[in-house]
Structures are given as structure tokens and as C-alpha cells.
Amino acid sequence: MRSFLVAGVLATVVALALYGYRLGDTPAYLGLDEAHFANHAHSIATTARDLNGNRLPLFISLEDPLGDRPTLPWGVTWYHPYGVYLIAAALTMAPLSEGVIRAPFVALAALNLCLIYLVTWRWYHSRALAAAAGGLLALTPAHFILSRLALDYVLPLPFTLAWMYCVTSVLRQPTRRIALITGLVLGLGCFSYVSSWLMMPAYLAISLAVIVRQSRRDLLMPLVTGFVLPLLLLVPWVMFHPEMPGNVVAQYQAGEARRSVVSALLAGDGVAMAVRDAMSAYWSYFDPSFLFVSGGASRLVSTGSIGVWPIGVAVLMAIGVIRVLRRLGEPWVTVVFVGFVLAPLPAALKGEPFAIQRAISLLPFGVLLAVEGLAGAARGTAALRVIAILAIATLPLQFAGFVRHYFDGYRPQAARALDPTAFPETARVLIEQWRANGEPALAITAPLYDVSAKWRFYAIANGHEAALARTTYFNGDLSELRETPRGTLAVVETATFTPSDRWTIVARPASVFGETPLTVLRRE
Secondary structure (H helix, E strand, O other): OHHHHHHHHHHHHHHHHHHHOOOOOOOOOOOOOHHHHHHHHHHHHHHOEOOOOOEOOOOEEOOOOOOOOOOOOOOOOEEOHHHHHHHHHHHOOOOOOHHHHHHHHHHHHHHHHHHHHHHHHHHHOOHHHHHHHHHHHHOOHHHHHHHOOOOHHHOHHHHHHHHHHHHHHHHHOOOHHHHHHHHHHHHHHOOOOOOHHHHHHHHHHHHHHHHHHOOOHHHHHHHHHHHHHHHOOHHHHHHHOOOHHHHHHHHOOOOOOOOOHHHHHHHOOOHHHHHHHHHHHHHHOOOHHHHHHHOOOOOOOOOOOOOOOOHHHHHHHHHHHHHHHHOOOOHHHHHHHHHHHHOOHHHHHHOOOOOHHHHOOHHHHHHHHHHHHHHHHHHOOHHHHHHHHHHHHHHHHHHHHHHHHHHOOHHHHHHHHHOOOOHHHHHHHHHHHHHHOOOOOEEEEOOOOOHHHHHHHHHHHOOOHHHHHHEEEEOOOHHHHOOOOOOOEEEEEHHHOOOOOOEEEEEOOOOOOOOOOEEEEEEO
């Protein structure tokens, strides 16, 4: 027992070291919402209020009173709380930086490895299979990539895995207390990510079915009570913010290439086409090329050189699926299979194919299917055991190649996907010039990629929060700045910049991906 404990601790430390390596500079740039999350978290960590003055809010509005405030089609943007509060906790212990805001998500990745170990051990009573489950999740490229971003994509995983542990307990030793805890886990999980409002109730339905099958109807009330209790927090929140539910629904239906089923139903037309697109999106998540070869087209969540899992997992998963289909009457294998099948539903309803961040629960259920394959191979023929061993042997080799590429060739690709404006380099120039030239006024082109959030982040990180009050945002047309005083610094897009004798070029900062997207000017 002690040797397994020591091995587990060492494996967790190794995973933390690997997942946390060069966290501050890879990814090179802040992602779409990382700066937003960090700014509100910094405000909560220092004042117990978000940037809009809400004290310890249940949901966070991403508006910034000193930032660019565009009129969005869906109104106000709201985000779920856990990611912001995790970052806020980290910022109470360390100053604002890219590495610090991403560190809590790496810690969550380590927690996921421990939880899937416990889930597997609880069901199989095999430390070898439990260790294999932890290793397979650790070697999952999608888990690695998404856990290194200060975004809420991975936040449902601890709740999903904790629920799975509770389900094994209900199957083994059903009690009212376990049923109540199971419901609480799912209710709290609803606040982790927008897709959880669909997935956690789905897991509740699975739990209800398990309890009914166990002929323990006395556990139904504790389960439902546990689920409902955290949701009661919504009642006062929605009373004071009645616009929020509509804002969230509209936000996740806006700007998509395909029309979602939800938006089609709300509009009352185009339902057939939306359903067709939803079915197409759903099946995309079981495309072997997506799962084991490319991982999708978005460089935000995939290097393009490896799948969601290494290709060796395909062999183990295939064995596991065959075993599960033969044993669908057994409660545990049914839970795993149904969980795997349901995982792409949020992405499908949104009409978004090949986006693993939208179907994040594929990861633990897929790993458990692979573990079932391992268990089957161990009891199978000698040829099957050899195939499984060869598949396992390829995993660390392929993952090592993925990691090398991630920190090398993929880094500039991800930088472009995360921030095509390469704003960190521009922010450094602005801060240097602002200090050296007597704190002049600043004017930044507003229609850039979340530019005001990134500017707040870097101004605070460099100890120059006062620069925010001296900053205005404009549409990129320098004629709009005719009345600005001499010495004003302006940021414009290089591609659309028209030279003017009133403005002198200060710098065109080079990006990680080898371009100069922005130009810094000084008013003469």
C-alpha cells in the first residue's frame, strides 16, 4: 500500500511539473477570455468585488468601466464563477502574470488524474488499472492543452469525475448520504461551464436510473434534494439580474457558421436544417481522424499533429467498446457508455463540430472505455495482450513528440490563434513610452481582439494601473484624434494605417509568429 501511495505522489508531482512547465510563455499570448477572467479575478482578490462593483458575484459580467464597451448583439457577457475565483485565490498569493493565472488550471489537471485513479480503483479494485487510467488521462493531448489555459473549458471535469466516484459508491454501498452528496456534486457542477447546464441534469437522470435499478427508491429524494440545493442560489441572483439568462442564451447562439437547434426553435423556422447540422456536428466527435489523428482544425485547442488522444488509445478503446456493447446490461459499463455517447450533445445542439472544448466530458469517459479495453486484454488471448502492450508502448513515444512540437513549432501557431494582434509586445512599448514621456494620454484602436482587457492586464502586471485612466479607445481612424494633445501615444493596425505628418511611428513590435500587426504612434 505504501509503495503505491509513494508512486502516486511521485506521478502527481511529475504530472504537475510537465503540465506546469513554461506556463508563463507557452502559450505565448493570452487567450480570448483569459485577460477578462484575470482582470475580474484581480479585482475580486484585492477588493472582494468585480470590476463593476458587484461584491463576490455568482456570475461575472465581463464589462470593464475603463475599457472599450462595445454594443454586443446579445447584450452583457456573463461567465461562470469557478474559473474567476480560482484565479482570484492564486492572486492572493502571487502577483498578476500569465503563469500565475494559469497555475490553478494545472492544479485542476492534477486533481483530475487523482479522481480518475480513485474512480477506476473504486470499481475495478485494481491499482494497476487505476494507475493506467491516470496515465491515459495525463497522456491525453487535449487535456494537456486545455489545462494550460486560464479558461473554464476543463472546469466540468472534476465534477464529472467526482460524480462518477459517487455512482460507483451508489452501486457498491447505496446510502442516503451518498445519494445526497451525488446530487450536491451535480448541482455545484452546473456552475462550472455553460455546457454543464445540460450535462449535469443528464448525469442526474443517469443517477436516478441507477438508483431505480438498485431498487432503492428511498434514495431518490436525497439525490434530487442535493441537486436542487445549490441551484437555489439562482433565485436571488436572477431576481436582481433578470436579463442574465437571456443574455447567456443569446451569446451562445450568436456568430456561429451553423444555426443551432435552440436558435431555430426560438425563431420558429429552419428547424430541419438546424437538426441536420446538429446531427452532423454530433457525429464529428466520433470521427477517428478527429479523435486520434488531428484533434480538430482550431489551433487554440489542437496542434493538428495529434488527435484528442494518441493513436494507441484507439486500439484500447476499440477493445473496450466491444466489451461494453456485450455487457450493456451491467450498470457500470452502461454508465460509462451512455456518458461517452452523451458527451457531444452540447456541441451538437450548438451546431459546432470538431471542438473538443465543447465536448470535454469525452475525455474521462473515453479513458474509462480504454481502461475497460485493458481489463479485457488482460483476461484475453495472448495475441490480444500483445496488441494491448504494443498500443501502450506507443503512447509515451507519441506524447513525447507532441510535447516537443507543443513547445516549439506549435507555439507560434497557437500565438496567432490566441491573439492575432500580438498585444503583449505592443503593451511593453506603451508602458516604456508612457514612463519615459511623462505619462501622456493613450489612444488604442477599439475593434481589436479584446484589446482593452489585455491592456488592463499588462498595465496592472507592470504596476501602471494609473495608465488606464489616461486611455481612450477609438475606431482606428486617426482623424478621430485631431484634438488630442501633443505627445499622445496611439495604437493602430499596421495593415490599415495611413501615414500622417501629425503622427510619428514609434515602433512596430514583432510578434512571436513573425509579423507586425500593430503600430505605435506619437502625436507631434
